[in-house]
Structures are given as C-alpha cells and as structure tokens.
Amino acid sequence: xxxxxxxxxxxxxxxxxxxxxxxxxxxxxxxxxxxxxxxxxxxxxxxxxxxxxxxxxxxxxxxxxxxxxxxxxxxxxxxxxxxxxxxxxxxxxxxxxxxxxxxxxxxxxxxxxxxxxxxxxxxxxxxxxxxxxxxxxxxxxxxxxxxxxxxxxxxxxxxxxxxxxxxxxxxxxxxxxxxxxxxxxxxxxxxxxxxxxxxxxxxxxxxxxxxxxxxxxxxxxxxxxxxxxxxxxxxxxxxxxxxxxxxxxxxxxxxxxxxxxxxxxxxxxxxxxxxxxxxxxxxxxxxxxxxxxxxxxxxxxxxxxxxxxxxxxxxxxxxxxxxxxxxxxxxxxxxxxxxxxxxxxxxxxxxxxxxxxxxxxxxxxxxxxxxxxxxxxxxxxxxxxxxxxxxxxxxxxxxxxxxxxxxxxxxxxxxxxxxxxxxxxxxxxxxxxxxxxxxxxxxxxx
Ligand code: GCO
Numbered sequence: 049x050x051x052x053x054x055x056x057x058x059x060x061x062x063x064x065x066x067x068x069x070x071x072x073x074x075x076x077x078x079x080x081x082x083x084x085x086x087x088x089x090x091x092x093x094x095x096x097x098x099x100x101x102x103x104x105x106x107x108x109x110x111x112x113x114x115x116x117x118x119x120x121x122x123x124x125x126x127x128x129x130x131x132x133x134x135x136x137x138x139x140x141x142x143x144x145x146x147x148x149x150x151x152x153x154x155x156x157x158x159x160x161x162x163x164x165x166x167x168x169x170x171x172x173x174x175x176x177x178x179x180x181x182x183x184x185x186x187x188x189x190x191x192x193x194x195x196x197x198x199x200x201x202x203x204x205x206x207x208x209x210x211x212x213x214x215x216x217x218x219x220x221x222x223x224x225x226x227x228x229x230x231x232x233x234x235x236x237x238x239x240x241x242x243x244x245x246x247x248x249x250x251x252x253x254x255x256x257x258x259x260x261x262x263x264x265x266x267x268x269x270x271x272x273x274x275x276x277x278x279x280x281x282x283x284x285x286x287x288x289x290x291x292x293x294x295x296x297x298x299x300x301x302x303x304x305x306x307x308x309x310x311x312x313x314x315x316x317x318x319x320x321x322x323x324x325x326x327x328x329x330x331x332x333x334x335x336x337x338x339x340x341x342x343x344x345x346x347x348x349x350x351x352x353x354x355x356x357x358x359x360x361x362x363x364x365x366x367x368x369x370x371x372x373x374x375x376x377x378x379x380x381x382x383x384x385x386x387x388x389x390x391x392x393x394x395x396x397x398x399x400x401x402x403x404x405x406x407x408x409x410x411x412x413x414x415x416x417x418x419x420x421x422x423x424x425x426x427x428x429x430x431x432x433x434x435x436x437x438x439x440x441x442x443x444x445x446x447x448x449x450x451x452x453x454x455x456x457x458x459x460x461x462x463x464x465x466x467x468x469x470x471x472x473x474x475x476x477x478x479x480x481x482x483x484x485x486x487x488x489x490x491x492x493x494x
Contacts, residue, residue, distance in 0.1 A: 058432070060489045061446040062116070062466065063125035063401050065169035065213070067099060068453040070129060071474075072106035076144040079135025081171035082181070082222075082229035086457075092231070095459035097471070102460065103451045104474040106148065111476055113155045115450060115467055119482065120489050123162035123208065125400060125446050126152070127169035133201075134194050137173030146201045153205050165202075166210040166267065167195055167252060170218060170229065170456075177230050182218060182241035185318065192251035199259035208263040210335050210400065211252045215245035216269050216297050227457055235352050236314050243317040246300050250326035257329075267335030267400045268297045271342045272378040272385075276358050281346035285355035288312050289344045298386075302393045304328035312354070333443065335400035336386070338428070340366075341378035366424070367405040367462055374404070376427035383435035383442065398444035402428050405455070405462035411470050412477050421466075421481045429488070447485060451476065 067083045087098040105112055116124050130137065132145035149165075156163045168191065176187050195211070221228040223238035232238065249266045256264050271293060275286035295307045304324045306317055340360075347356040359365075363373035379402070386394060404424040408416055429445060436442050452465035460471045466482040469475070 056443070058436075058442065058492065059122040059444040060120075060485075060492070061123040061125055061164065061398075061444055062119065062121050062450040062485075063446045063448050064103075064105070064112075064450050064453060065127040065166065066129035066132070067169070067171045068449075068455070069103040069105040069112075069126075069451055070132075071100045071102050071104040073098075073100060075106065076132065076148060077135060077142045078129065078145060079131035079137070079142075080174040081129070081131045082174055082177045083171050083456075085174055085177075086229040086231065089231070093457055093459040095461050097454065097459035099454040101474055102454050102471050103469045103476075105451075108474055108476075109148075109152050110155060112450065113152075113159050113161070115476065115478070115482075116156070116161050117159045118478075119450075119466070119486050121161060123164040123444070124156055124450075125164045125166060125210065127166040127213065128198060129171055130168065130194055131171060131173050134173070134197060137176040137190055138193070141197050141201065149198075149202060153202055157205060162208060163206050164208040164210065164263075165206060166213050167191075167198060168211065168248070169213040170222075172230070181230055182223065182244045183238075185240075185244055185247070188244045188248040188251060191248035192255055195252035195255045196259075199256055199261070203256075203259040203261065207261055209256050209261050210265055210267045211249040211256075212245050213267045213335075214269045214337060215242060215249075215266075216293055218245060220292070239309075239315055240318050242296055243300075243319065243323070246297070246327045247323055249301070250323075250329050253329045253331055254326070263332045265331045265333035265335045265395070265398065266301055267337060268294075268301075269337040269339075269401075270294050270298070270382050270386075271338070271340065272375075272381045274341055274343045274360070276343050276345035279346070282344065285346040286344040289342065289355045289357075293342070298390070300324060300327045301331070302328070302334070302390045330395075332395055333398045334386075334395050335398050336382070337401035337448070338379045338382060338399065339402065339404075340372050341375050341381075343373075366420075367407050372404070374424055374427070376424075376431040377434075379428055379431040380434045380438075383432070383440045384438055387435075387438075387440045394441075396441040396443040398446065399432060399442065400444075400446050401448035402446065403448035403464050405464045408452075408463045408468065410460075410472075412468050415477060415483075416468055416479045418479045418481045421479070422484045425481065425485065426488075
C-alpha cells in the first residue's frame with residue numbers, strides 16, 4: 049500500500065435522487081419512466097405511495113438549497129431526471145425540464161455549493177424500456193445522446209458528474225429478480241444489462257470530457273462479502289456473490305475486463321470490439337456506495353441462484369432489518385481491498401452514498417433525536433479515516449440522504465434523511481443528525 053494519504057482534506061457532501069425527491073410527475077412536460085410504471089402497478093410499492101408529493105423538490109428546491117447552505121457541505125449530489133429533460137428518451141430536449149435544472153444549478157452556485165449531478169439514477173424512459181431497456185445495446189447510445197444534451201445545457205457551469213448510479217441494483221434487482229423497476233425476472237439472462245449500462249457509462253464519460261468536465265465517475269454499490277461458515281460450499285457461494293455484486297461492475301471500468309463468468313456457469317457478456325476500451329476510459333473519481341457487509345451461504349440445490357443472503361451474526365441492524373447489519377469496519381475492509389486489488393488503476397474514491405434508515409414518525413413538531421443515525425454516520429466516517437490512514441485515496445464523503453424520501457419499493461416507509469420530511473405536506477424539519485453533521489464538517493475543516 050502507498051503511504052498514508054490522509055493529509056488531503058476530505059470534501060463533504062450529501063445526496064438525493066430525482067425520482068425520490070422531485071414529485072411533480074406530471075408537470076413541466078415530464079415524460080414517463082419505468083419508476084412511474086412501477087408505482088402505478090398495484091401492490092408494487094409497500095405502502096402504495098407514488099413518490100408524490102413527498103419532498104416535492106420540483107417546487108421546493110430553494111428550501112433544499114437553504115438546508116445545504118446551513119449544513120455547510122462542499123457539494124450536493126442530486127440526479128437529473130432523464131424524462132424531465134427528454135420525455136421519450138430520444139429527440140429534442142424539453143426546455144421546461146432543462147430550466148428546472150438550470151435554476152437548481154444556479155441556486156447551488158450562488159450558495160457556494162458545488163453541483164455534482166448524477167445523470168442516471170434508475171429512471172429509464174418507459175419508451176426505451178418498451179424497446180428492451182438495458183437489455184438492448186441501443187439504450188447505451190440513447191444515454192450517450194442524453195448525456196450530450198445535458199452537457200450542452202449545463203456544462204458551462206457544471207464540471208463534476210457521476211454517470212450511472214448503482215448498475216448492480218438495476219441489473220440484479222430490476223432485471224434479474226424483479227424487486228425494482230422494470231420488474232423483470234430474467235435471472236442470469238439479465239446479464240447483458242450490466243454490459244450495456246457500463247457501455248453507457250463509458251460513452252457518456254467521453255462526451256462529458258469533450259465538454260470540459262473535470263471530475264467524472266461511475267457510482268457502484270459495493271459490499272464486504274463474508275461466507276456464512278467455513279464450509280467449501282459457503283466459500284464458493286461467497287466467491288460467486290463477490291463476482292456478481294462487486295467485481296463485474298468494478299473490473300471492466302478499472303481494469304478493462306470482466307472476471308471469469310464462464311467458470312461460474314454464467315453466460316458471456318455481449319462484448320463487441322472496442323467496448324472494453326470505451327468502458328475503461330479514464331475517470332477522475334470512483335463513486336462507491338456502501339451500506340453494509342453481506343453474509344452469504346450456499347443456496348438450496350433447487351434454487352436458481354448459487355447463493356443466499358443470510359443475516360450477519362451479532363450485528364445491530366438498521367430499520368431495514370437483519371439484512372442491513374451495521375458494521376462500520378466492513379467499509380474500511382472494502383476500501384482497503386479496492387486499493388489492494390486495483391492499485392494504480394484506481395482513481396481517488398468518493399464515498400457517494402452512506403447512511404441508514406430508522407423507524408421515525410410521519411409527522412413531527414420538532415427535531416427528532418436520531419442518535420442511531422448519528423452513531424451510524426460517526427462510525428462510518430471513522431472507518432473512512434482508517435482507510436485513508438492505510439493509504440487509500442478518498443476525496444469525498446457523501447451522506448445518503450439530505451431528505452427523507454421515496455425509498456423505491458419501500459415507498460415512504462424507510463426514512464434516511466438528515467432532515468425529516470412530512471410526505472403529505474412537504475414540511476422539512478432538520479433532525480439532530482443534521483446539526484451533528486454540520487458540526488462535524490466545521491470541526492474537520494478547522
Ligand atoms: C441508490 C440507492 C438509493 C437508496 C439508498 C437507500 O441507488 O443509490 O439505492 O437510491 O435510496 O441506497 O436504500
């Protein structure tokens with residue numbers, strides 16, 4: 049490992065995503081995405097909520113900017129809704145949609161907060177899903193066109209960009225098992241969606257670079273994988289899970305090649321000439337989301353997948369239950385592993401999401417004393433510092449999330465915010481963790 053790199057100041061950030069906070073699904077000429085289809089499907093969302101009104105940031109974005117100013121963050125990670133700016137996923141831009149992001153970017157810059165948008169946080173235009181979605185290679189080229197359109201509109205003021213957020217969730221939960229949009233259950237036949245999202249990332253990186261961007265990166269979700277026991281079967285299952293969840297997403301980007309999928313009995317990726325070169329185009333930052341470690345056991349012989357996620361023994365857990373154990377040292381482990389595995393090929397890491405949900409009331413009259421969240425964040429920031437002291441280059445730390453928001457299939461039932469949101473009225477009330485993070489940032493700077 050290289051010498052400690054903890055002298056460079058860490059930048060502090062906080063994240064949201066368009067579909068989770070904007071509401072206003074039928075305003076401003078917005079088109080439909082696979083998440084509109086998801087929330088409209090009876091029974092798909094746990095509490096039947098539709099992401100509206102929720103935080104309603106389409107109308108209340110200035111309140112968000114005011115909160116960011118109070119918090120004193122260096123940057124704000126938000127996402128751009130593809131269907132707000134290009135309603136059918138092809139063709140001309142929707143000026144009203146672009147105007148919204150123009151206003152948001154200008155308000156952030158006026159407030160001294162660096163805008164760090166994500167181009168794609170899961171809300172694929174429904175029209176493109178109708179043509180095969182991420183199973184179709186063409187979607188990568190449509191994403192490149194959309195990237196050019198955004199770079200053209202905002203690239204004079206925005207220099208920092210994340211391309212694609214958590215392709216692992218889209219591929220495995222969206223196309224393989226159907227827990228998330230677009231609710232397909234293709235199992236290993238979903239694997240082309242991995243390649244096409246990574247290709248989209250590479251094409252987009254090249255376009256953003258041409259438009260003068262200085263900081264570009266993908267955002268992947270990574271986990272520390274632990275076998276449930278010492279048995280050979282559990283070790284093999286954990287190895288397969290590590291490949292499918294971590295390495296398949298990191299290695300094409302960082303090393304220019306896929307791990308050996310054939311050895312696991314998985315179909316090959318639909319790689320064409322030059323794809324891997326495009327996918328491994330140099331980036332400036334590697335966005336890494338971390339929530340929890342994952343304990344893996346061998347699955348039952350009749351199971352269609354070669355592993356099973358089981359509870360991590362002895363760990364406290366978040367509001368999501370035993371499958372979201374709280375183990376901050378697992379974050380250090382992931383970061384040090386990355387440095388060991390990818391060394392010089394690894395650009396500086398940005399922790400692009402880290403946070404936790406806990407059971408909290410729907411409406412409040414004052415600040416919630418969310419000590420569990422403070423403990424979670426404190427432990428994980430310390431884990432990041434540990435990794436930096438061990439030589440891992442980490443430039444940024446981002447809390448998920450600024451606001452309580454629409455947690456996908458869980459609807460409004462999981463609250464991740466530093467700020468409580470009453471999802472019926474949009475009212476925002478900072479929690480104790482908001483003050484804690486503000487103070488932490490101030491102290492870290494002094
Ligand atoms: C992502 C995440 C977020 C979630 C958060 C809590 O894709 O970046 O899934 O959108 O809200 O991870 O589950």
